[in-house]
Amino acid sequence: MxxxxxxxxxxxxxxxxxxxxxxxxxxxxxxxxxxxxxxxxxxxxxxxxxxxxxxxxxxxxxxxxxxxxxxxxxxxxxxxxxxxxxxxxxxxxxxxxxRGGRAQRARAMADDLARVGIHSSFEGALKYAGNHDLISRTHFARFMVETGVCKDTYEVFRKYLTEGKPGYVAHxxxxxxxxxxxxxxxxxxxxxxxxxxxxxxxxxxxxxxxxxxxxxxxxxxxxxxxxxxxxxxxxxxxxxxxxxxxxxxxxxxxxxxxxxxxxxxxxxxxxxxxxxxxxxxxxxxxxxxxxxx
Missing domain, CATH: 3.20.20.140 (Metal-dependent hydrolases)
Incomplete structure (x- = not known):
């Protein structure tokens, strides 16, 4: 080839x-x-x-x-x-x-986001997860765009869900x-x-x-x-x-x-x-x- x-x-x-x-x-x-x-x-x-x-x-x-x-x-x-x-x-x-532990990590991410005023993010992220065992930061990002927290997923990852920012949980x-x-x-x-x-x-x-x-x-x-x-x-x-x-x-x-x-x-x-x-x-x-x- x-x-x-x-x-x-x-x-x-x-x-x-x-x-x-x-x-x-x-x-x-x-x-x-x-x-x-x-x-x-x-x-x-x-x-x-x-x-x-x-x-x-x-x-x-x-x-x-x-x-x-x-x-x-x-x-x-x-x-x-x-x-x-x-x-x-x-x-x-x-x-x-x-894959084990992703759901627990996602709930911890949602709890941290709630502390900065972003509520119901776990349930919102699940809507985007075709496989609930693989719920990830990307699914949270899509929920945050949908609800107007950020204008796009790139902004989400600049402000949230990365190390040192709200919603980040290591795994x-x-x-x-x-x-x-x-x-x-x-x-x-x-x-x-x-x-x-x-x-x-x-x-x-x-x-x-x-x-x-x-x-x-x-x-x-x-x-x-x-x-x-x-x-x-x-x-x-x-x-x-x-x-x-x-x-x-x-x-x-x-x-x-x-x-x-x-x-x-x-x-x-x-x-x-x-x-x-x-x-x-x-x-x-x-x-x-x-x-x-």
Whole structure:
């Protein structure tokens, strides 16, 4: 497969904190010219069967995907898994453990928001959570936009729900080692998602990549919806330094909220190894001869 392949290997559905169903995402990906797609819901693989079936019906190649929340040096880091066996019991059990406690965390977030005059936010956020086990800050943000607290979700995250701001409650996620091992042992590849978003010092970031590589991680998102052109240059260098394959994904959540749509990212730098070249046997190839629907 070509390094210039229009692959989008990071997006979210209503199964976690997106606003479209797996089927709607597959159709949008196809319409936007995506050639290889993965649904990567947060800590959840319940949408994989639907996503793979929708992709096959549209003539779209597919990779299984997930985005696992990890605690590393007191920050939350996201690790994307690609090309794994979605029926692997250890992966499923690990993700279930990671999801545990989200409801309690959400109630604590609502209590903190109530202290600054924002009431009924737990019930409001639940309306936006297609999967109540995965209620998240994004669902609270949508409620706060709906009720006029903020004009958009970007304003919400500037004023609330982040460390040091009202409504922020930390959660103990999986460890980096656990996440990489779950993905690897299920036959997939682990990828550090949108690394420019983390607020690590240079030494802390070096530790993240060193430990990730040591546990068997094999990729990093270089081109993403939240990376600038300068970020992509920086993480091209990091990928080369650590001999990691490069991934590409929009991190699409919603037509009205996401800055980058499915399929609209720049191509990967040509000096990098695209992650999909390491996943040839895991790609679920679409049946040939299908007409677009």
């Amino acid at each position: 070509s390094p210039t392949l229009n692959a989008d290997l990071h997006c979210h559905s209503v199964i976690s904190d997106g606003t479209l169903t797996p089927e709607e995402l597959a159709q949008r990906a196809k319409d936007k010219g995506v050639e290889l797609w993965a649904l990567t819901d947060h800590d959840e693989i319940g949408g994989q069967t639907r996503a793979a079936a929708a992709a096959a019906a549209l003539g779209l190649d597919y990779l299984t995907g997930v985005e696992i929340s990890v605690s590393f040096l007191n920050q939350t880091v996201h690790i994307v898994g690609l090309g794994f066996d979605a029926n692997n019991s250890a992966l499923r059990e690990g993700l279930a453990q990671t 103990r996620w999986a460890t980096l080692k656990e996440a990489v091992y779950w993905i690897r042992d299920a036959g997939g590849l682990a990828v550090i998602a949108h690394p420019a978003r983390y607020k690590f010092s240079a030494n802390e970031e070096f530790a993240l990549f060193t430990e990730f590589k040591g546990f068997g991680g094999q990729g990093v998102e270089v081109v993403t919806g939240s990376h600038s052109a300068a970020d992509s240059v920086t993480y091209t260098d990091v990928a080369l330094e650590f001999a990691l394959a490069a991934s590409r994904g929009s991190d699409f959540h919603s037509p009205t909220e996401s800055r980058t749509d499915l399929g609209e990212l720049p191509t990967l730098p040509e000096q990098l190894t695209p992650i999909w070249t390491l996943l040839q046997h895991q790609i679920q190839k679409a049946p040939q001869g299908l007409m677009p629907t």
